Amino acid sequence: MGKYKVSFPHLGSYFVPLEILFTEGLDVEYIMPPTITKRTLELGSRYSPDYVCAPFKYTLGNFIETIEAGANTLVQTGGGCRLDYYGELQGQIIKDLDYNVRFVNLVKTKSSLLITLYNGFKEINPDMSLKKIAKILPVALKMVEYMDTFEDYIRKNAGFEKHPGALKEIHHEFLNELRTVRTKKELNNTYQRYMKRVKGVEVEKPKNPLKVGIIGEYYTIMEPFSNHYIERELAQMGIVVDRWMNVSNSIIHNSKNKMKEHIKNYAEYNMGATSMATINKALEFAKKNYDGIIHVKSSGCTPEIDTMPVLQNISADYKIPVLYFSFDSQTSDIGIQTRLEAFYDMIMMRKEAKN
Ligand code: SF4
Incomplete structure (x- = not known):
């Protein structure tokens, strides 16, 4: 193992393929980013400019936590909005705080994805072996796809388990086993085995359950702490939760055209970051007669603020309710719970009136 102790901010369950990519492909030690907690947000908010969006605060707080856990190399990426500048600013803040670490910013140069990754990998470990990366990268990418499919199934069924918690437990075991996988064959076997297990969990789903589509900003939608575990809350209300936004859909299967x-008919121009995907999925959920849509974003997220008038139009045209959540470091759980319950009552009454 080399001298580099590398970390990347926590985002959902993606630390699993990242760990494999860093340790097996780049031959560096991977410092597991601590799970996001209130402390992460407090740390990040303390050292962030007040006006930046919440993902900046979460990732900065998480960088500090990974330094405390032993990381000496931090990796940051970009995303088609001001996130592209965050690496520069976070690197400077970390330097001003006197932490002696390397900061690898993958968006320093605007090149193709492959060149950007190559340059980034080379900066993370100058002695990296392309052969090792070429061997493990397809495994890590396929793992992301499998994890996303697995989690999609859970979102759609967790609200109807006969024995609540069974799906979550299998998911946890699945992630633990994925951490031991090194080849495509092992990966395929693990995935098939766990998919079979998860589909074997007894669910009691009504014929026509309430269905809600979740749309919105990349980080907020994928890091459950930052959206106050909204998907879990919806599942507990007995709702099918559908969410397209994840890493494989947004990066691997994304067709902008x-x-x-x-x-x-709703938007002529791309307004940046996740805006096009947000509008696209809202329209699809509306056309498929979903009972409601929930839009999540960080407060101050310009691309997603721009989608809101468009979502209002879709809502009016298709008569589909949209609930808007804007999260910042001050948002309280109680306020969210109250609004979710009111939304649930409303979509349930609408459904009953329609039947
Ligand atoms: S998409 Fe929005 S919340 Fe996310 S980093 Fe960009 S501006 Fe911030």
């Missing part, structure tokens, strides 16, 4: 064509 198809989205543009699909939403052309």
Whole structure:
């Protein structure tokens, strides 16, 4: 193991493929980013400019936590909005705080994804072996896809388990076993085995359950702490939760042209970051007669603020309710719970009136 102790901010369950990529492909030690907690947000908020969006605060707080856990190399990426500048600013803040670490910013140069990754990998470990990366990268990417499919199944069924918690437990075991996987064959076997287990969990789903689509900003939607575990809350209310936004859909299976064509009556231009995907999925959920849509974002997220008038139009045209959540470091759980309960009552009454 080399001298580099590398980490990347926590985002959902993606620390698993990242661990494999860093240790097996880049031959560096991977410092597992601590799970996001209130402390992460407090740390990040303390050293962040007040006006930045919440993902900046979460990732900064998490960087500090990974330094405390032993990391000496931090990796940051970008995302089609001001996130592209965050690496520079966070690197400077960490330097001003006198932490002696390397900061690898993957968006320092605007090149193709492959060149950006190559340059970033080279900076993380100058002695890296392309052969090792070429061997493990397809495994890590496929793992992301499998994890996303697995979690999608859980979101749609967790609200109907006969024995609540069974799916969560299998998910936990699945992630632990994925951490031991090193080849595509092992990966496929593990995935098939766990998919079979998860589909074997008894669910009692009504014929026509309430269905809610979740749309919104990348980080807020994928890091459950930052959206106050909204998907878990919805599942506990007995709702099918559908969410397209994840790493494999947004990076591997994302067709901007198809989205543009699909939403052309609602938005002519791409407003940046996740805005096109947000509108595209809202329209799809509306056309599929979902009972409601929940839009999540960080407060101050310009691309997602821009989608809101468009979502209002979709809501009016298709008569589908949209609930808007804007999270910041001050948001309280109680306020969210109250609004979710009111939303649930409303979509349930609408459904009953329609039947
Ligand atoms: S998409 Fe929005 S919340 Fe996310 S980093 Fe960009 S501006 Fe911030």
